[in-house]
Amino acid sequence: MLSITKFRTDPDLIAAGILAKGETVNIDEIIKLDEKYRNQVTELNAMRAERNQTSEQIARQKRAGEDASVAIKAMRELSDKIKSTELETGDILTEINNKMEYIPNLPHKSVPRGQDATDNVIVREWGQEPEFDFKPLNHLQLGTDLELFDFNRGAKISGSGFPLYTGLGAKLERVLINFMLDQHVENYGFLEIFPPFMTRRDSSRTTGQLPKFAEDMYHTDVDDLFLIPTAEVPVTNIHRDEILSETDLPKYYVAYSACFRREAGSYGKDTRGLLRLHQFNKVELVKFVRPEDSYQELESLTAQAESILQKLGLHYRVVELCSGDLSFSAAKCYDLELWAPGEQKWLEVSSCSNFEDFQARRGNIRYRRTADRKVDFVHTLNGSGVATPRLLVALLETYQTEDGTIILPPVLHEYMGIREIK
RNA sequence: GGAGAGGUGGCAGAGCCUGGCUGAAUGCGCCGCACUCGAAAUGCGGUUUACUCCUAGAGUAACGGGGGUUCGAAUCCCUCCCUCUCCGCCA
The missing domain is CATH 3.30.930.10 (Bira Bifunctional Protein; Domain 2)
Known part of the structure; x- marks a missing residue:
């Protein structure tokens, strides 16, 4: 498996390497998927951070014997949003990994180029x-x-x-x-x-x-x-x-x-x-x-x-x-x-x-x-x-x-x- | 094949019954410092990984995998996988 980071930082190198191995891979597709994935993760992280904060607040309120129903109600909606985003994000990651599994290793720079x-x-x-x-x-x-x-x-x-x-x-x-x-x-x-x-x-x-x-x-x-x-x-x-x-x-x-x-x-x-x-x-x-x-x-x-x-x-x-x-x-x-x-x-x-x-x-x-x-x-x-x-x-x-x-x-x-x- | 137990950090091992301040006690190991001529022993401090973001820094995730319940799951439920023990069978 290649590192996904390399696809981001040096797509040309990956493309050249795969080509030298005589294979074809849609690199742009993977890069796009990865971009989409990272956007989702960023979004997810923010939502989760909010959930964690509110959760703590609910715990505090409950301990103090206060009513937490307002916070809980608000959280219900957020939780659903998180769940659906998680599902979507998971699918994207699976798709990326499935594609990555089929991508060959790259030849070392010292390897002579050739077909067969x-x-x-x-x-x-x-x-x-x-x-x-x-x-x-x-x-x-x-x-x-x-x-x-x-x-x-x-x-x-x-x-x-x-x-x-x-x-x-x-x-x-x-x-x-x-x-x-x-x-x-x-x-x-x-x-x-x-x-x-x-x-x-x-x-x-x-x-x-x-x-x-x-x-x-x-x-x-x-x-x-x-x-x-x-x-x-x-x-x-x-x-x-x-x-x-x-x-x-x-x-x-x-x-x-x-x-x-x-x-x-x-x-x-x-x-x-x-x-x-x-x-x-x-x-x-x-x-x-x-x-x-x-x-x-x-x-x-x-x-x-x-x-x-x-x-x-x-x-x-x-x-x-x-x-x-x-x-x-x-x-x-x-x-x-x-x-x-x-x-x-x-x-x-x-x-x-x-x-x-x-x-x-x-x-x-x-x-x-x-x-x-x-x-x-x-x-x-x-x-x-x-x-x-x-x-x-x-x-x-x-x-x-x-x-x-x-x-x-x-x-x-x-x-x-x-x-x-x- | 039958019956049962269990899967938590580099390792061992708590926590699960009684969900929230537990990324996780404690011990070992490892790293640094002190002590020492040096080492051992001892003392003090540190020590998971991955990811995301405009760096500093912050945030998120992960307690076998997946799903569910819930505002919130290592902890409750379902399911799959794996490991171990006993019995049976066999080399």
Whole structure:
């Protein structure tokens, strides 16, 4: 949620930002509504002040045993007027808030302007493209041959997009999750969280999935719960409606969760294997930080996510999203993309975003500054650290050998108890 | 699923029966000052948030959400949501 004050003081900035995100919003309409709202509030305040004064007078008269019927009679009329104005004012405020809920966050000034993914900027590349003296297979072929997963049976059980990992595939999945959690906890001081996988409506609103993207989520009708599309939802809501102490910041959380996405509208895209799924596993990093630190924290967050890929020795690149490709809630975002030699393409395995105070406003997540004891919204950030399916794709395809054996990178040897999968 | 209790400030917890001087006692925490070489302890003072207005300053709102009764609601009534306890069922 953006601050309504900004609409008043700097409407052009808002307009430019929303435009850069490729959306259209009727800003004048909101400004007009806000003006109307404030006029009503001023009027209301005056009437209420009068009511309070007269009320006190009535109380005084009654205590003194005097007759207060004249004042009471006059108040009856005023009270009705107040009530009707309150109703009207409430409606206007609701209308404003409803509109505000659908307005995206603005891109940070450093974000390159652009329309879509083709305007994204490659910031850096790490490692070397693996070379093969044979034609590398894709993960589907490799995994099927080694019986690491079974998509047909997964589809039989739950439908397409629900992977069934088997044997060493299941173990590798578990090991990767453990490895990533351990790295973030031990090296960067993240607090490990195991969150609920279903959340209430309010929680999904904080992070921006609701109300705009309801159709992307799985929902249970009877209990009105939403299956989380990312651990970002429950973890960011840990501090909803709280006032943190500045000395508590920054707070770093890392959480594993299964992620559930309906992927409505993306049928036919990346349908093969593990590239796009309805259910997948992800380790998510979430930060609550002071506003003045958030852009520095975004850089370190990205580096922390990258460290996983580096330790696994995978070739990747960091892409800075252009304004038009940014998600609804993000002000700035880096994607990490792994090179998959079998697929012959870059696969997004992480998005590291700074939401500034956008989510904090929605979730009312604040902190008290030490210097002046004032409260202010925190900045929230999160990044995948990282998602497993595409990581597994790149891992299998990168470390394959001609006979189909997978030579595991050294950091996984102890976790797996073996050095290769064959 | 059955029965009951409860939702008040950063936290704990009064107030609700008996509506008005209660934005809310008290304690803890926090901030400042004093004492001290320093700290602890102690003492004194301060400490909700949001909004509106032409600033100073003033005003308004908020005691889970919404509605009602009333001149006036944290307090009375209705309704929804949430939390907890006991029983049942289940991992």
